[in-house]
Amino acid sequence: KARLGTFSGIETDVGRERLKRFFTSNGNIFHIRKEIREMLIFAPQSVIKDPPFTKLDLISCRNLLIYLNTELQKKIIPIFHYSLLPNGILFLGSSETISGFVDLFSMADKKWKIYKRRDSIYSAQSIVEFPISRAIAKTNEIIMNKTEVKNITRIAEKVILQSYSPNCVIVTEHGEIIYIHGRTGKYLELTHGEAKMNIFExxxxxxxxxxxxxxRKVLASRKSLTATGLKIKTNGSFQLVNLTVRPIKEPAMEGALLLIFEEVLPEEKMPVSQKVHYEKKSEKIITELEHELKSTKENLRSTIEELETSNEELKSTNEEMQSTNEEMQSSNEEMETSKEELQSLNEELITVNTELQNKNDELSIINNDMKNLLDSIDIPTIFLDNNLCIKRFTHHATKVINLIPSDIGRPINHIATNLKYEKFIEDAKEVLATLVYKEIELQTNDGVWYQMRILPYRTTSNIIDGLVVTFTHIHKLKSAYQEIHKLNQEVQLAREYSDNIVDTVRDSLLILDKNLKVLSANRSYYKLFHTVSEKTVGKFVYELEDNNWDIPELRKLLEEIIPENSFFEDYEVEYKFKKIGKRKLLLNAREIFQGDKESQLILLAIQSPNIK
Incomplete structure (x- = not known):
């Protein structure tokens, strides 16, 4: 289940942010994200049989040691010490301890049984017993059993007492002496050279x-056998001995043999004639020789059988060795092929490594260029990931938000800002959801104006991987806009003020552009000529009042005299009104400028002294 990374019903145990960050959900089923799963390796590991891992940061071994005996615990704790890196962490269960290995681990948390690896002044390597293969383990088990058998005084004495207490020796099936009782120096002696405790030697x-x-006979039949009348040479003389070999049936000493030496007293000699003495002596020698010959034949037969058995075993072994040799030769060829493949792979890796190194160099140059570019444009910029955590920021961003290098990786909502704006996080989430950028003008606590832009961060593969937040300094522009707005208000007030003055003047006034089109007229003009603005503004002055103002002298004054002299005064014209007939009017004109001299205007004043 852990290998698949699939869990159900964990929303009550895991926080919502953690679920959103590390899991993908399908209803009530949660799947661990692929990038997290690829960081883990699941493998069965026996701390007793398998070789240990090395260079580990953490070992969690909870509620395991309580099921092991003391001997296994003493073997496993040093293996944990060997597997951990310096200052590595060992996490045990609440009922478990490190026993007496205080020189290997120190207590980090007493409540949760968390220990830290300690670099001991004593070598931990000497006390580590690594797990080994079964064959070696079996051999070690035999050696351990042999070691345990060495302490068998009580069992051996029990066996010996069952057979009285003669001089005896207990040996293995291979003749190795494991226990001696009584004085056996008459029958056994140490040989010259390296000391060997083998009874055959x-x-x-x-x-x-x-x-x-x-x-050999006893081992084959598993029955006790006795050889009588053995003549053993001791200190230049011969000692008659009966030798009994008995298999030991105690479970703790299975396969061992008990050798009992019983001395035989020589028969008393009777006085006989010299001839009878020689005959008996000859018969005795013949009997001994026959006995010795019989023994020699048996030994020879046994040796031949053993030799034949050994030859068959050697033949079988030779065949196995030939097969093994062929397999080794095949394996050697495979290894040669693998070596060539590895060499080719190594060359490819070198090529790939060179390419990666070049890419890293290019990336480093691009990174340096980007850093210098962002620092030089003097625009505070912050890069966020999809969880609104800080990926990087420019140096100027610290003017807007209180950032330090260690804030990289922290959520942006954990950082205090200098902005008079409370909807920054909401706007960021909205841009992530809609992928539509936002521009907001905002102010810092110091009164400085910035234009904040929040845009989606798009990779070269057109994948949204967070946000880019920029703060453009618009304080001077904002101040200029405010000044312009203030000036516009003042101009509007001045214009209203001047219009009111013009409207109160009794003389009729017209303002003409350089093409002699009417731009505006005052109230007195509309009243005098009984007209309205729609029939006046935008018309040529010669077209007013049904072309009554199309006077050649007036045209000359306006087109020629005004550009040269800038004004004329008291020009008298006769104007024909519809209701009152012809009347004399006095015209005064003056050239005026609006802003610069390129904007040329003409102010035409009309006096009607005889009209009320």
């Missing part, structure tokens, strides 16, 4: 021939 003359055959 230590047997004295007279025992060397009978002993191997007798032991």
């Amino acid at each position: 230590m047997a004295r003359e007279g025992l060397q021939q009978e002993l191997p055959a007798l032991i």
Whole structure:
């Protein structure tokens, strides 16, 4: 289940932000994200049988040691120490401890049983017993059993007492002596050179021939056998001995043999004639020789059988070795092929490594260029990921938001800002949801104006990978807009003021542009000529009042005299009104400028002294 990374019903145990960040959901089923799953390796590991991992930061071994005996715990704790890096963490269960290995671990948290690896002044390597293969383990088990058998005084004495207490030796099936009782120096002696506790090497003359055959027979039949009248040479003389070999049936000593030496007293000699003495002596020698010959034949037969068995085993072994040799040769060829493939792969890796190094160099140059570019444009910029955590920021961004280098990776809502704006997080989430950028003019606590732009961060693959937030300094522009607005208000007031003055003047006034089109007229003009603005403004002055103003002298004054002299005064014209007939009017004109001299205007004043 953990390997699949699929869980159900965990929303009550895991926070909403953690679920959103590390899981993808399908109803009530949650799947761990692929990038998190690829960071983990699941594998069965036996802390007793398998070789340990190395260079680990953390080992969590909870509620395991309580099921192991003390000996296994003493082996496992040093292995944990070997596997961890310096200052690595060991996490045990609430009922478990590190026993007496206080030189290997120190307590980090007593409540939760968290230990930290300690670099001990004593070498931990010498006490680590690594897990090994079964064959080696079996051999070690035999050695351990042998070691345990060495302490068998009580069992051995029990066996010996069952057979009285003669001089005896307990040996393995291979002749290794594991226990000696009584004085056995008459039958056994140490050999010259390296000390060996093997009874076949230590047997004295007279025992060397009978002993191997007798032991083989007992091992084959698993029954006690006795060889009588053995002549063993001791200190220049011969000692008659009965040798009994008995298999031991105790479970703790299975396969061992008990060798019992019983001395035989020589028969008393009776006085006989010299001839009878020689005959008996000859018969005795013949009997001994026959016995020795019989023993020799048995040993020879046994040796031949063993040799044949050994030859068959050697033949079988030879065939196995030939097969193994062929397999090794095949494996060697495969290894050669693998070596060539690895060499080719190594060359490819070198090429790829070179390309990656070049890419890293290019990326470093691009990164440096980007950093210098962002620092030089003097625009505070912040890069956020999809969870609104800070990825990077420019140096100038610290003027707007209180950022330090260690804030990279933290959520932006954890950082205090200098902005008089409360909807920054809402706007960021809205841009992430709609992918439509936003522009907001806002002010800092110091009164400085910025234009904040929030845009989606698009990769070269057109994938949205966060947001880019920029703050453009618009304080001077904002101040200029305010000044312009203030000036416009003042101009509007001045215009209204001047219009009111013009409207109160009794003389009729017309304002003409350089093409002699009417731009505006005052109230007195409309009243005098009984007209309205729609029939006046935008018309040529010669077209007013049904072309009554199309006077050649007036045209000359306006087109020629005004550009040269800038004004004329008291020009008298006769104007024909519809209701009152002809009347004399006095015209005064003056050239005026609006702003600069390129904007040329003409102010035409009309006096009607005889009209009321």
